[in-house]
Amino acid sequence: MNTLIVCPGCGSKNRIPADKRHLTPKCGRCGVSLVGAPVSGIVNPLTDAQFQQRVERSTLPVLVDFYSPTCGPCRTIAPVVDTLAGLYAGRLLVFKLDTSTQQMSAARFGIRGVPTLLFFKNGQMVDQLVGAVPRAEIEGRIENLLA
Numbered sequence: 001m002n003t004l005i006v007c008p009g010c011g012s013k014n015r016i017p018a019d020k021r022h023l024t025p026k027c028g029r030c031g032v033s034l035v036g037a038p039v040s041g042i043v044n045p046l047t048d049a050q051f052q053q054r055v056e057r058s059t060l061p062v063l064v065d066f067y068s069p070t071c072g073p074c075r076t077i078a079p080v081v082d083t084l085a086g087l088y089a090g091r092l093l094v095f096k097l098d099t100s101t102q103q104m105s106a107a108r109f110g111i112r113g114v115p116t117l118l119f120f121k122n123g124q125m126v127d128q129l130v131g132a133v134p135r136a137e138i139e140g141r142i143e144n145l146l147a
């Protein structure tokens with residue numbers, strides 16, 4: 001299976017075969033190292049410090065799962081978010097942000113409870129879902145985001 005890495009330098013999409021991931025991949029367009037860059041197809045951990053670069057400057061639409069490790073409903077939707085990240089590989093970037101350690105982004109976007117899912121397109125927050133909503137609801141919002 002190929003994974004897709006969005007270049008942190010130029011924003012171009014690089015397809016990396018799974019068996020080459022152990023090598024140190026570089027962007028095919030600008031040559032910047034892709035080590036540690038977010039991967040489409042999986043849920044990437046996110047920090048406050050990375051938020052602007054990885055979410056607001058992403059060339060792919062983005063879903064951010066604001067969660068807390070001690071929150072039961074968060075654990076309920078985590079595997080759903082995992083599954084959807086795989087399903088939308090190459091079309092969507094998915095992140096999870098631990099609000100117990102990363103509080104700046106949650107404050108900035110007025111997150112009042114977890115889990116909260118925020119949807120971004122072209123650097124703008126365009127949609128959100130609060131609580132452990134059903135998979136079909138999340139999928140519908142992703143379809144809207146990609147439309």
Ligand SMILES: [Zn+2]
Pocket residue numbers: 007008009010011012027028029030031032
């Ligand atoms: Zn590049």
